[in-house]
Ligand SMILES: Nc1ncnc2c1ncn2[C@@H]1O[C@H](COP(=O)(O)OP(=O)(O)OP(=O)(O)O)[C@@H](O)[C@H]1O
């Protein structure tokens with residue numbers, strides 16, 4: 001056993017160096033009693049890549065995403081982050097390494113914008129001055145004037161502004177990985193477009209690894225380096241947008257693409 | 262924290278050293294004697310006096326004294342003989358007093374001071390127009406004299422029938438009626454004779470003559486200060502002081518004093534003070550002590566009862582509510598138990614406390630705390646479970662620990678609803694605390710209780726109106742606190758969504 005363990009980690013180390021692999025998922029599965037929500041997922045994501053999960057409603061996208069920061073505990077498989085199995089690490093530390101953006105922001109209503117954005121940095125014990133500076137920097141980044149918005153409460157923001165703050169919060173402590181679950185689906189088309197562009201900009205600027213759940217195929221093609229199409233808890237196809245468009249792997253993928261044209 | 266410190270300081274001052282706690286039973290004579298003892302101590306020693314006058318019946322006063330919650334009150338020999346020593350046999354005044362003195366000292370370390378001199382026992386009273394002077398002489402008029410007796414005296418073992426047998430009387434014209442009605446009937450001359458207590462102030466009012474118990478049928482009820490043993494030893498100046506009261510009163514003097522407080526409604530303090538001065542028991546040049554008015558004192562006690570109970574209920578209820586919000590399987594049990602407690606009438610809860618915790622402030626506070634618990638637990642629970650699960654998920658995803666989620670998210674988001682529960686609980690407490698007086702806990706209920714006992718509507722209103730005003734005021738105050746404590750972001754959210 002000891003030998004094999006060493007061998008595996010050496011191998012991963014090698015792969016990591018060559019292709020800068022950020023996340024490796026092996027045989028990942030989630031069962032609720034007898035119900036299989038997600039089964040047998042295997043994939044890798046490279047540093048700086050954006051991966052979009054897409055599929056029918058209830059196919060297991062959210063479940064998969066939440067297993068990555070252990071909001072849901074997998075019932076089988078492994079998740080390696082930079083080669084380390086996160087299932088064996090302190091869950092709190094794991095989560096602070098990953099930003100998380102929710103559909104409706106999930107901002108704390110009793111905190112100002114500033115305090116919301118500063119959440120993870122202050123949990124990590126950053127000095128105050130550094131936090132202040134970081135908050136303003138992030139507000140600028142998501143195109144909100146710090147002077148105007150810093151001290152507002154979530155109730156005093158529009159849906160799009162709230163989502164911007166949500167993104168800023170996820171980026172605050174500069175985590176290598178960002179998880180997003182349908183972050184733009186509740187927004188109007190114009191705002192959505194702006195935020196999608198902002199997302200591309202941020203990802204390129206900071207080389208973040210982004211895992212992004214959507215049910216909007218257009219959005220997936222726009223943002224993704226890799227797309228994973230899922231159905232009934234299983235991976236149907238995992239490839240670049242071009243490859244998926246040009247050569248659908250299964251009948252399901254073909255139909256799925258057609259139905260979204 | 263500061264608030265808690267203040268409350269503790271008040272509590273400590275309540276039980277501070279160098280304070281003699283004087284009690285009395287729930288009738289004017291006992292209270293007047295309590296007042297005399299209080300003034301006597303205040304004017305002749307450096308000790309402070311805490312008046313717990315108008316406390317309750319014999320059992321309550323005795324228990325309080327026996328547990329050290331009181332230092333002294335005036336007891337009656339016959340009552341102690343019956344109620345405490347549970348003796349049924351007849352004995353002379355002297356034997357009764359000596360037996361009591363010895364047995365109380367040996368069994369309870371409670372000490373009888375010398376009797377004050379009057380004997381508040383049963384007497385047979387007649388309209389002054391009748392020429393008879395003793396009970397024996399009743400035999401001479403037994404066919405024509407009309408008696409009105411209350412139910413209790415008719416049927417007591419040492420009551421009417423026993424008396425007739427003892428004196429060889431045959432009194433055919435007897436009706437039963439309430440004491441007060443009997444007095445009235447005598448004054449209207451529809452009856453001639455009734456039973457009474459020998460020092461009842463009404464004897465003066467209705468101009469009645471007491472027949473001398475010439476064969477000593479009625480048991481002796483001599484009043485004397487009864488004192489807690491430790492107190493006597495700790496303050497040796499007290500015993501000689503109590504001795505100065507020995508024999509200072511007789512039936513006639515006591516009846517007149519009772520008449521002044523009971524019928525003339527003179528102030529107890531003033532009557533007691535004047536008596537002591539006339540008797541030379543306090544210095545000629547002494548001045549009346551600054552007295553906290555009864556209203557201020559009872560209001561202060563009331564607020565203290567409510568304040569301590571509510572704070573205790575918060576300290577217990579909020580964590581418990583949060584706990585069952587987090588571990589919901591415990592919720593039905595906890596909410597069910599406190600819910601049942603709430604349906605028990607408050608007076609019953611207070612009554613349950615007496616055999617367990619005795620009487621006084623402590624059991625009152627425990628009962629009130631139990632009573633205030635439900636709204637606080639329920640609201641804390643509701644507050645915790647109504648926090649948007651999406652926010653909790655966001656918090657977990659950001660890497661907050663359960664403790665951080667609780668303190669930074671769930672508790673702040675629940676403050677308003679918790680505060681609303683505290684407000685409800687406090688208002689309930691202000692009302693329920695009026696019942697504390699029934700178990701010697703003090704507070705505004707004392708006015709109500711005294712009023713009921715004396716059938717005095719003014720006194721009842723003295724208790725109910727301030728209590729109601731206090732409830733409204735406290736409600737208003739806490740509604741302000743509720744607004745103030747609400748996190749600003751939530752306030753804005755609420756205002757914008759309106
Ligand atoms: N706690 C749970 N207990 C039982 N089944 C669950 C639970 N949570 C999710 N599921 C089931 O697991 C499946 C996958 O759920 P998931 O939320 O991952 O779907 P999704 O792909 O995100 O769907 P959508 O696009 O509607 O958000 C669904 O069929 C759902 O009913």
Ligand SMILES: [Mg+2]
Nearest residue numbers: 061062063213
């Ligand atoms: Mg989903």
